[in-house]
Amino acid sequence: MPRVSICIPAYKPDFFELALKSAIAQSYTDVEIIVSDDCPTDAIEAVCSRYSSLITYSRNPHPGEYTNIMRLAGLAEGEYIKFLFDDDVLSPFCVQFLLEALEATRGRGTKLAFSPRHVIDEGNNFINLINHFQVDRGLKIIEGRDFIRLTAMHHLNLIGEYSSVMLRKADCFDGNGEFRLFRPENGVFRGLLDLSGWIELAKEGAFVAHPHPLSYFRQHSNSKSNHTTNPIFIYAIIFYEDILNYAHANGFLSPQDLPVSYRNLINVYQYWRAAFPELDARIARLSAMLDDAGRWSA
Known part of the structure; x- marks a missing residue:
């Protein structure tokens, strides 16, 4: 063996x-x-x-x-x-x-x-x-x-x-x-x-x-990591939100970490929003959550 x-x-x-x-x-x-x-x-x-x-x-x-x-x-x-x-x-x-x-x-x-x-x-x-x-x-x-x-x-x-x-x-x-x-x-x-x-x-x-x-x-034009050729690439982007939610629910993120995490994810979504306009709704929701998290961590 x-x-x-x-x-x-x-x-x-x-x-x-x-x-x-x-x-x-x-x-x-x-x-x-x-x-x-x-x-x-x-x-x-x-x-x-x-x-x-x-x-x-x-x-x-x-x-x-x-x-x-x-x-x-x-x-x-x-x-x-x-x-x-x-x-x-x-x-x-x-x-x-x-x-x-x-x-x-x-x-x-x-x-x-x-x-x-x-x-x-x-x-x-x-x-x-x-x-x-x-x-x-x-x-x-x-x-x-x-x-x-x-x-x-x-x-x-x-x-x-x-x-x-x-x-x-x-x-x-x-x-x-x-x-x-x-x-x-x-x-x-x-x-x-x-x-x-x-x-x-x-x-x-x-x-x-x-x-x-x-x-x-x-990295090449036919790669699965190329968003223009991968029809389900959007799932790779929003998966990070699933990880954020898991980490928050299970105590991996402190109250001070949360605003930073939300802000960074908003930046990721904004980077991709031209290719995936459906991210706009997520950006708006996360922005509201960022405001709430900022008040709790203050």
Whole structure:
């Protein structure tokens, strides 16, 4: 049984082979590489056929981004899961360093390891480095409670995407064996797939950050994170309000935090309102709540 399962939910063939090669090139070798193919053509299968001795390939019988991730978690045989999306790239030391980070902090109850990540474009050109927690020397522990509070305050995905993290397979499922990192309803998840999982894990334990950037997140015109091509992108924006409400109801935000959180969320909504005019009603409601919160915290 492998120690780590590198799980690749594959749909877009454009950058897939580079992603797959980065999984094969890992310095840590006690791994299995599983590709679950959602592509409507045989393009992904054609690439995988050239690496058949190194990977496990199958088609997803129920195509869909949600089902592909959930299916891979079930197929994984490793104690740990390292997801890799088909347009991203891993550093050769990604699996090794994240595994070492989780093992070194097991006594702290860490549920997830991550690192800063590079952002690249369609031509593999460097755009910027994202390092929200300013990790630069040694491992850094982020308590789950602190992560929830900071997310509810700043309305950012402070950890990153699935390609940026490693977690234990057991933590992907609840006590009934149901996948729990996100829960679609009627085939749609009204939120952020990655951030939903990080919030769920933060309820149960801490995270550990490794200082070295260990993945490359690709921005391109066909990406799910492009609001012009993703018809349900609005759910990703308003999901932050769900997190705010959860954090407030469960005591993660102080009375002094609340006005700051409301103000920051209003700014997020105002940024997106030209693309999504339906946010105007939310801005008006949050503005009234901000006035009330300001009076209570004064």
